[in-house]
Amino acid sequence: MFRGDNSHSLSYEQQAKFIQDRITNVEKNFGELCVAFGDYARKTARLRDMGDELSKVLKDYSSNEIVNKSLSSGLDNLSITLTAIEEYRNCEVQRLEAKVVGELCQYETICKHAREELKHTMNVREKELARKKVLDKARERQPFNRQQVTYAESELLKASAEMSRTAKGLSEQTEFFERRKLQQLKSLLSDFIMIEMTFHGKAVELLTVAYQQVKDINDKADLEHFRRKLRSPEKQISTGISARSSSLASLMNQSSPLRDEEDAMRSSRRIKSPEKNLGRSSSLAALMNHSPTKEDETATESEESGDQETSDDTESR
Known part of the structure; x- marks a missing residue:
């Protein structure tokens, strides 16, 4: 080159x-x-x-x-x-x-x-x-x-x-x-x-x-899982139950003169009919777990009226 x-x-x-x-x-x-x-x-x-x-x-x-x-x-x-x-x-x-x-x-x-x-x-x-x-x-x-x-x-x-x-x-x-x-x-x-x-x-x-x-x-x-959440959200259910339980407990712990008189009457009845008192205690336990209904209130009133009549009969005799 x-x-x-x-x-x-x-x-x-x-x-x-x-x-x-x-x-x-x-x-x-x-x-x-x-x-x-x-x-x-x-x-x-x-x-x-x-x-x-x-x-x-x-x-x-x-x-x-x-x-x-x-x-x-x-x-x-x-x-x-x-x-x-x-x-x-x-x-x-x-x-x-x-x-x-x-x-x-x-x-x-x-x-x-x-x-x-x-x-x-x-x-x-x-x-x-x-x-x-x-x-x-x-x-x-x-x-x-x-x-x-x-x-x-x-x-x-x-x-x-x-x-x-x-x-x-x-x-x-x-x-x-x-x-x-x-x-x-x-x-x-x-x-x-x-x-x-x-x-x-x-x-x-x-x-x-x-x-x-x-x-x-x-x-x-x-x-x-979404459907279960949609039907019954777990957090809302648990919160509602606890709120109702606390409200019921607060109601059960309230004291008043009427409550004292009812306690005195129930103590006198407890001596006469312990079986009925036992049944009432069980119903009270049930009441702690469930809210009262109209049927329960009617049954309670009938029982109290029956006890009152029995007491009156005993006094007259």
């Missing part, structure tokens, strides 16, 4: 143009690849953020759900699984940025250096051509001035030697540039595919777990 006689000067120009076109082509294509993979990584990162937000919403729903226990547990497990998927997606984003986008971004500098190397080679080539023209003029105008002709020849030899070294270095640099481009592009694409395969493999495993977690939600049991 860049070697030959004057008749091959057109070949030098063609070679330089070919190298220039290759550098420009690589710079353009790798730049577009860098932008495309960068957009891909950024959109994947946004998808990761949206997945984290979805996991948070599922977690909040699980915390707020107090009736459907199976649904609450399923949502909590699904939230944890989706969070794990987004952790793997975060690793995917980091690897894409480091192994793909980062490597592609370096080619802007690599192409710049290659273009500078080509420009330096062309400058050396122009210097060699200039020395060649000086020698030709010296030979034409002063063919017998050996000193000037010899000096022009020595300068041309120096320029040719420098051109030879520069051309050889450029040839090696160009070949290295092309070889590295092929190897790195192959490696970048392989890394991209492996990164995606690794993520999607883990995602399939975790999504299988997530599917089973959703299948484990017992909607029938949750619906039955």
